[in-house]
Amino acid sequence: xxxxxxxxxxxxxxxxxxxxxxxxxxxxxxxxxxxxxxxxxxxxxxxxxxxxxxxxxxxxxxxxxxxxxxxxxxxxxxxxxxxxxxxxxxxxxxxxxxxxxxxxxxxxxxxxxxxxxxxxxxxxxxxxxxxxxxxxxxxxxxxxxxxxxxxxxxxx
Numbered sequence: 001x002x003x004x005x006x007x008x009x010x011x012x013x014x015x016x017x018x019x020x021x022x023x024x025x026x027x028x029x030x031x032x033x034x035x036x037x038x039x040x041x042x043x044x045x046x047x048x049x050x051x052x053x054x055x056x057x058x059x060x061x062x063x064x065x066x067x068x069x070x071x072x073x074x075x076x077x078x079x080x081x082x083x084x085x086x087x088x089x090x091x092x093x094x095x096x097x098x099x100x101x102x103x104x105x106x107x108x109x110x111x112x113x114x115x116x117x118x119x120x121x122x123x124x125x126x127x128x129x130x131x132x133x134x135x136x137x138x139x140x141x142x143x144x145x146x147x148x149x150x151x152x153x154x155x156x
């Protein structure tokens with residue numbers, strides 16, 4: 001089945017999927033947050049075919065999620081390091097992990113995040129950056145943003 005492109009869709013979620021929506025992409029990003037930087041290490045940890053990994057890394061570099069940092073000239077080798085854009089995927093990855101822990105891990109979470117400052121297990125929450133209240137979907141309404149015509153957004 002050929003993957004649909006969302007490039008023309010006026011939606012930030014769709015545009016995000018253009019960058020990170022390929023099947024292996026978020027697992028590559030996950031492993032990068034765990035300290036993996038080298039092609040061979042990604043390949044070994046993920047069990048992904050070399051050509052798929054090569055294509056995914058090229059796409060993630062092209063989209064500015066990773067940068068290639070050479071570490072050997074002979075043979076030519078490079079580390080793949082998250083850029084600021086890539087590091088900004090941490091809350092996305094965390095939300096996916098927490099959802100998976102709740103709904104797709106019948107034996108319990110495979111890993112636990114421990115806050116370094118207090119040494120306690122931690123769960124990320126979405127909070128209002130103005131008042132600090134925890135947010136749920138029922139606590140927000142959608143209004144047109146700077147990049148959208150006022151007549152296009154559906155609000156609740």
